[in-house]
Amino acid sequence: MIGSMKVSGGGGAVVVINGVKYKEDLNLTSHGDEELSTIPYDFYYNKAIVLNGEIHILGGPSDSRAKHYKYDGMSWTSVSTLPYSFYDGAVVVLNNEIHILGGTENYTKHYKYNGSTWTSVSTLPYDFHYGSAVVLNNEIHIFGGYGGQVKNHYKYDGTNWTSVLTLPYSFYFGSAVVLNNEMHLLGGNYTEHYKYNGSTWTLASTLPYDFYKGSAVVLNNEIRILGCYANNTKHYKYDGLSWTSVSTLPYEFYDGSAVVLNDEIHILSGRYSLDRHYLIKPTIYMEV
Numbered sequence: 001m002i003g004s005m006k007v008s009g010g011g012g013a014v015v016v017i018n019g020v021k022y023k024e025d026l027n028l029t030s031h032g033d034e035e036l037s038t039i040p041y042d043f044y045y046n047k048a049i050v051l052n053g054e055i056h057i058l059g060g061p062s063d064s065r066a067k068h069y070k071y072d073g074m075s076w077t078s079v080s081t082l083p084y085s086f087y088d089g090a091v092v093v094l095n096n097e098i099h100i101l102g103g104t105e106n107y108t109k110h111y112k113y114n115g116s117t118w119t120s121v122s123t124l125p126y127d128f129h130y131g132s133a134v135v136l137n138n139e140i141h142i143f144g145g146y147g148g149q150v151k152n153h154y155k156y157d158g159t160n161w162t163s164v165l166t167l168p169y170s171f172y173f174g175s176a177v178v179l180n181n182e183m184h185l186l187g188g189n190y191t192e193h194y195k196y197n198g199s200t201w202t203l204a205s206t207l208p209y210d211f212y213k214g215s216a217v218v219l220n221n222e223i224r225i226l227g228c229y230a231n232n233t234k235h236y237k238y239d240g241l242s243w244t245s246v247s248t249l250p251y252e253f254y255d256g257s258a259v260v261l262n263d264e265i266h267i268l269s270g271r272y273s274l275d276r277h278y279l280i281k282p283t284i285y286m287e288v
Contacts, residue, residue, distance in 0.1 A: 033250045034279045036266070040076045041067055043269040047091040048257040051098060055259055055266060058100060059086035068113075071277075083111045083118040090133035092140055101142060102128030110156075125154050125161040132176035134183055143185060144171030168194050168201040175216035177223055186225060187211030193238075208236050208243040215258035217265060226267060226280070227253030235280065250278050 039057065046059040055071040056079065065085040069076045082100065089103030098113040099121065107127035111118050124142070131145035131152075140156040141164070150170035154161045167185065174188025183196045184204060191207040207225065214228030223238040224246070232252040236243045249267065256270035265280040 033247075033281055035250075035277065036279050037071060037076065037277045039269055039275040039277050040069055040078075042274040043257075044255045044271050044274060045087045046089070046257065048259050048266075048268050049091045049093055049098060050259050050261050051093050051096070053261070055261060055268070056091075056098060057257070057268060058082060058091055058098070059089070059103070061087055080113060080118065083120070084109050088129040090128070090131060090142065092133050092135050094135050094138070094140060099140060101133055101140070102131070102145070104129045122156060122161065125163070126152055130172045132171075132174060132185075134176050134178050136178050136181070136183060141176075141183060143167060143176050144174070144188065146172045165196070165201065168192075168203075173212040173229075175211075175214065175225070177216050177218050179218050179221070179223055184216075184223060186216050186223070187214065187228070205238060205243065208245070209234055213254045213271075215253075215256065215267070217258050217260045219260050219263065219265060224258075224265065226258050226265070227256070227270070229254045232270075247280065249280070251276055 041060065041064045043057050043060045043064065045061050048055055048057045058068050059065050059082055060067060065087050066082040068080045068082055070079050084106045086100055086103045090101045092099050101110050102108065102124055107129055108124040110122045110124050112121050126149050127147065128142055128145045131143050133140060133142045142154050144150050144152060144167060150172055151167040153164045153167050155164050169189050169192050171185055171188045175186045177184050185194045187207055190210040190212065193205045193207050194201045195204040209231045211225055211228045214226055216223060216225045226235050227249055232254045233249040235246045235249050237246050251273045253267055253270045256268055258265055258267045266277065267280060268277050269275065
């Protein structure tokens with residue numbers, strides 16, 4: 001995205017628009033990324049979720065595995081103690097309740113939080129960790145995972161888990177999102193990107209870089225992928241046709257989580273940036 005004014009200094013990726021060359025300004029002051037808060041504990045290997053205009057973070061490594069905090073735009077507050085040691089699992093919101101699914105050491109557990117208490121919901125149909133989950137049409141879908149489960153795809157209708165369709169590739173350490181009523185699997189096995197229309201998986205694109213242990217979100221009807229293990233400051237968007245570089249992230253981001261709140265992207269923590277929380281804003285370019 002081109003900013004509303006030219007800025008000086010910096011350097012970075014070059015784009016050409018209407019025959020004019022622009023270079024990305026990497027100076028964070030003009031770039032606009034804003035450090036919002038210090039996360040209250042070491043949060044990585046897990047996911048964040050948005051509920052009722054607040055960001056919730058759940059679980060983490062070591063002694064953080066039962067922690068649950070929320071961010072109201074000003075400060076972090078402890079919410080609950082998780083019902084089990086939770087990390088490397090998945091988190092979704094369904095019917096205004098938070099669901100936590102699986103995770104290392106507690107592979108088949110599934111609990112939900114109604115705002116006051118945690119309740120056991122179901123037993124997952126397989127050992128689920130390092131996979132991904134989404135909600136579509138009021139059903140929870142879980143994809144892949146580490147070990148022998150890499151091509152599994154199941155859905156939960158509120159009563160039972162049902163096998164859906166074998167995944168088109170081995171999926172773990174990747175991300176899943178919903179866009180235009182279709183589910184998208186991104187990376188995990190590097191540059192794969194497939195979508196599911198309710199009956200078949202089709203190849204949607206080739207990702208612009210090897211993407212695993214990063215994070216994906218949907219913003220303004222476009223998919224964003226942010227960071228990953230080896231390309232940890234990259235940020236690209238997909239408009240349904242092609243991938244375009246958006247910005248350089250303000251720190252090395254992987255094994256963290258990204259969410260969209262009020263039409264803005266937040267990135268939270270990461271393997272070596274345990275307590276960082278940034279608001280990601282559009283890149284500003286200067287004319288070359």
